[in-house]
Amino acid sequence: MLEKIREDILNYRREETKKNVCKALNEGLLPSEILEKGLLGGLKAVIEEYNKDEIGLPEVVLATWTFREGMEVLEPFLKNLEKAKPKGIIVIGTVEGDIHDLGKNIIKTFLTVSGYEVYDLGVDVSAKEFVSKAKESNANIVAMSALMTTTMFNMEKVVEALKESGIRDKVKIIIGGGPTNLDFSKRIGADGYAREGKEAIEVVDKLMSEMRR
Numbered sequence: 001m002l003e004k005i006r007e008d009i010l011n012y013r014r015e016e017t018k019k020n021v022c023k024a025l026n027e028g029l030l031p032s033e034i035l036e037k038g039l040l041g042g043l044k045a046v047i048e049e050y051n052k053d054e055i056g057l058p059e060v061v062l063a064t065w066t067f068r069e070g071m072e073v074l075e076p077f078l079k080n081l082e083k084a085k086p087k088g089i090i091v092i093g094t095v096e097g098d099i100h101d102l103g104k105n106i107i108k109t110f111l112t113v114s115g116y117e118v119y120d121l122g123v124d125v126s127a128k129e130f131v132s133k134a135k136e137s138n139a140n141i142v143a144m145s146a147l148m149t150t151t152m153f154n155m156e157k158v159v160e161a162l163k164e165s166g167i168r169d170k171v172k173i174i175i176g177g178g179p180t181n182l183d184f185s186k187r188i189g190a191d192g193y194a195r196e197g198k199e200a201i202e203v204v205d206k207l208m209s210e211m212r213r
């Protein structure tokens with residue numbers, strides 16, 4: 001069944017994806033397994049095809065729509081795993097000028113499933129919006145995504161805006177996305193960086209425990 005879902009994404013079969021995610025859930029497969037081996041497995045294979053120039057951006061868009069429809073079916077089941085008091089509050093978004101959100105949405109899902117309350121500001125989020133939501137929600141963590149070399153520098157604007165608003169010492173900042181790395185996170189004054197979902201949970205857990213000290 002997981003292989004079928006992977007194939008559905010690779011062939012942009014939206015209805016089949018939804019049906020097969022339901023079937024997999026009915027068969028008792030773990031939601032986390034359906035996410036990692038089925039939906040994400042398919043998406044990663046599509047990105048590989050794109051990187052090898054075997055398909056173009058329109059096909060990637062079709063695959064991302066298919067992935068999203070599968071996620072819509074799966075997400076409530078992932079969330080049901082964790083109902084306890086949240087481990088912390090996170091504000092997440094893709095920075096200004098950037099509309100890539102697949103990676104950000106995956107990180108949001110991982111953090112939600114691991115027990116955090118996550119407020120998603122969406123894409124093309126200004127520094128002002130990050131600051132105002134962080135204040136309003138009493139956030140512990142601000143998480144930013146950027147997929148382009150042209151937009152990654154807007155992350156630094158958010159760090160500066162958090163400083164100017166006086167709440168920099170109340171929040172930890174984690175960043176991620178294609179062109180970013182640990183060095184860059186340090187250079188712009190963020191507190192952490194992660195390459196993917198599991199690592200993001202580890203880094204955020206560590207930042208939370210540093211804050212409690």
Ligand code: B12
Pocket residue numbers: 043047050051057060061064097098099100101102103104106107143144145146147148149150174175176177178179193194195196197200
């Ligand atoms: C899919 C895609 C699109 C889709 C986006 C759909 C969507 N809803 O997101 C569409 C077709 C809309 C698109 C548009 C554009 N794109 Co585009 N796109 C891609 C592509 C092929 C894949 C990105 C992706 O979704 N990967 C899959 C996800 C799951 O991985 P990810 O995003 O990397 O996320 C993981 C990690 O990075 C990390 N992570 C991500 N965010 C965060 C946040 C935190 C806090 C943490 C801890 C971790 C983390 O964890 C994630 C999960 O593992 C990349 C090429 C590539 N190979 O990456 C180009 C790419 C990013 N796009 C690019 C470009 C140029 C564009 C356009 C300008 C194209 C155009 N000419 O119009 C527009 C951008 C418009 C804008 N203003 O943003 C360039 C950027 C080049 C650069 N300057 O750096 C790339 C690199 C392609 C290329 N080689 O030229 N794109």
